[in-house]
Amino acid sequence: MRFKTPLLPVFVYYYELFYVFDGKNNVKIIPQNIENLITPVVLAHLIAGDGNLKKGDNIIRIYTNSFTKSDVEKLAQAITNKLGIETKAVMIEMINTC
Numbered sequence: 001m002r003f004k005t006p007l008l009p010v011f012v013y014y015y016e017l018f019y020v021f022d023g024k025n026n027v028k029i030i031p032q033n034i035e036n037l038i039t040p041v042v043l044a045h046l047i048a049g050d051g052n053l054k055k056g057d058n059i060i061r062i063y064t065n066s067f068t069k070s071d072v073e074k075l076a077q078a079i080t081n082k083l084g085i086e087t088k089a090v091m092i093e094m095i096n097t098c
Contacts, residue, residue, distance in 0.1 A: 030071035035078040043079060 017037075019026045031037065051062040064072045069091055076087035 028066045030067060030075045030078075032074075034075060035082050038075075038078045038082045040083065043083060043085075 017031045018028060020029055021027075046062050047060055050064070051060055053060055064075065067075070069089070072091075073089045076089040079085050080087045
């Protein structure tokens with residue numbers, strides 16, 4: 001099953017904010033002005049789409065696959081600065097179990 005939506009200019013605007021062409025592919029980035037863009041609602045969408053609660057440590061994790069370490073650090077700093085929420089960027093090594 002699938003569905004289609006019309007192309008709206010607002011989607012192009014956000015696409016251009018979060019993707020750059022590296023000569024071969026479109027690459028996901030965190031925009032330089034992320035601190036101006038981050039709001040409680042944006043954070044809620046990040047958590048709902050790519051996050052979870054780690055109950056034992058009482059922390060919320062946001063999985064930022066495909067972003068560089070510096071982009072993840074930029075996002076974490078924006079959340080701290082704009083929303084006053086303590087953050088920590090942690091790189092996780094993926095282990096191939098096959």
